[in-house]
Amino acid sequence: MDETATATAAMAVGQLRNFAKAGRKIAGAGMNYKALLPILKVDAPKEPVIFLKPSTSYITEGQRIVIPKGFAVNEEIELGVVIGKGGKNIEVGAAMDHVGGYCVALDMTATSELTTARSAGLPWCIGKGFDTACPVSRFIEKSEITDPHKVQLWCTVNGQPKQKGNTDDLIFDVPQLISFVSRYMTLEPNDLILTGSPPGMGPVHPGDTIEGGIEGLLSVKFAVTSE
Amino acid sequence: MDETATATAAMAVGQLRNFAKAGRKIAGAGMNYKALLPILKVDAPKEPVIFLKPSTSYITEGQRIVIPKGFAVNEEIELGVVIGKGGKNIEVGAAMDHVGGYCVALDMTATSELTTARSAGLPWCIGKGFDTACPVSRFIEKSEITDPHKVQLWCTVNGQPKQKGNTDDLIFDVPQLISFVSRYMTLEPNDLILTGSPPGMGPVHPGDTIEGGIEGLLSVKFAVTSE
Numbered sequence A, B: 001m002d003e004t005a006t007a008t009a010a011m012a013v014g015q016l017r018n019f020a021k022a023g024r025k026i027a028g029a030g031m032n033y034k035a036l037l038p039i040l041k042v043d044a045p046k047e048p049v050i051f052l053k054p055s056t057s058y059i060t061e062g063q064r065i066v067i068p069k070g071f072a073v074n075e076e077i078e079l080g081v082v083i084g085k086g087g088k089n090i091e092v093g094a095a096m097d098h099v100g101g102y103c104v105a106l107d108m109t110a111t112s113e114l115t116t117a118r119s120a121g122l123p124w125c126i127g128k129g130f131d132t133a134c135p136v137s138r139f140i141e142k143s144e145i146t147d148p149h150k151v152q153l154w155c156t157v158n159g160q161p162k163q164k165g166n167t168d169d170l171i172f173d174v175p176q177l178i179s180f181v182s183r184y185m186t187l188e189p190n191d192l193i194l195t196g197s198p199p200g201m202g203p204v205h206p207g208d209t210i211e212g213g214i215e216g217l218l219s220v221k222f223a224v225t226s227e
């Protein structure tokens, strides 16, 4: 483990602005909106479903989402939580102290690869981790979001409404996700937790423009291209 | 993506010695020894089975493997390949130029978590990525291993022989693994590719000592403890 793992002091917000360059861990929560369960016809997971994306999957505004040859890819709009203070076995009650800020993220997901992998019991790695699979907004200061469980997310593709959801619908909330992940994997400053995506995600194609954001706060736009 | 992603110059070997501190990506290959197939009663995978471990799972000699509460954990001795020169879409024929060196690694695997995850089509993340799940040896200079496909690996638990295998038995060899991973995920200097484990892996318990290595080159020893 890196020495940052044991750092207990919160990192200065100025440094967290570069989370997409400095961050080493992206832990995403799957199936984390209640409204998704009847659509997917699944029961609520008993504990958070956590997958990893590599830091090489980050892109920021101005960069394009590149769909690998032969892949079918969905967009998933999500609230991202940027860790400010690292830790291990973080208690739910203390978890918000570890939040350094937020971002809006697109958890780009290769459904083609994920469907095959899931039915064979194989890793989600390629389906979630391909280059450009983690477009993120600018860093959002912690103070810009009064309550992370009252965040209205939206996403359009080519101007057509696709996703809408409020983080009040999360199955596992932000402190529960932080606590669960840190139970197994030490969190470090600049790590990102993706909190899951509300219903409406669907396939995107080269030439599309994905726009999404948090109502009343900010929006991001990413163009989709082919390899 | 980080600017290092586009770095084409090989990193000085002196810097790679710190791969376990500086590295951001650990990509492991599963089911990659021919001798495993009849034991697991599975066909050879058509392409490499790749999973991720987070960099927080690294430990080096002197540190202990900590088994999380309630987990059943296997040891897997593996040849690790340390990337010296990053790249994307690396051709098989050029892949060895991207190798900076090697290590001996234990791909510690929580079979308890992995079995449940696999049968439900869920991510391998926790089963492969818990803290201390990636013990590694010192950096091995590239020149110390003349042929990475003639490496004799061994592993004992409390002095009892457990694993033995030669990398001449790999299903996907080192260049093929580098090429495949880099097809989807840009490789960066200090990234690690775990090449898979030969038969004989089995459960380890608090109090055990795992010893493993490369015949005629080096060995490492890690104590196992409970949380």
Ligand SMILES: [Mg+2]
Binding pocket: A051, A052, A123, A124, A125, B051, B052, B123, B124, B125
């Ligand atoms: Mg995974």
Ligand SMILES: [Mg+2]
Binding pocket: A028, A029, A030, A076, A078, A107, A194, A196, A197
């Ligand atoms: Mg998602």
Ligand SMILES: [Mg+2]
Binding pocket: B028, B029, B030, B076, B078, B107, B194, B196, B197
């Ligand atoms: Mg392995």
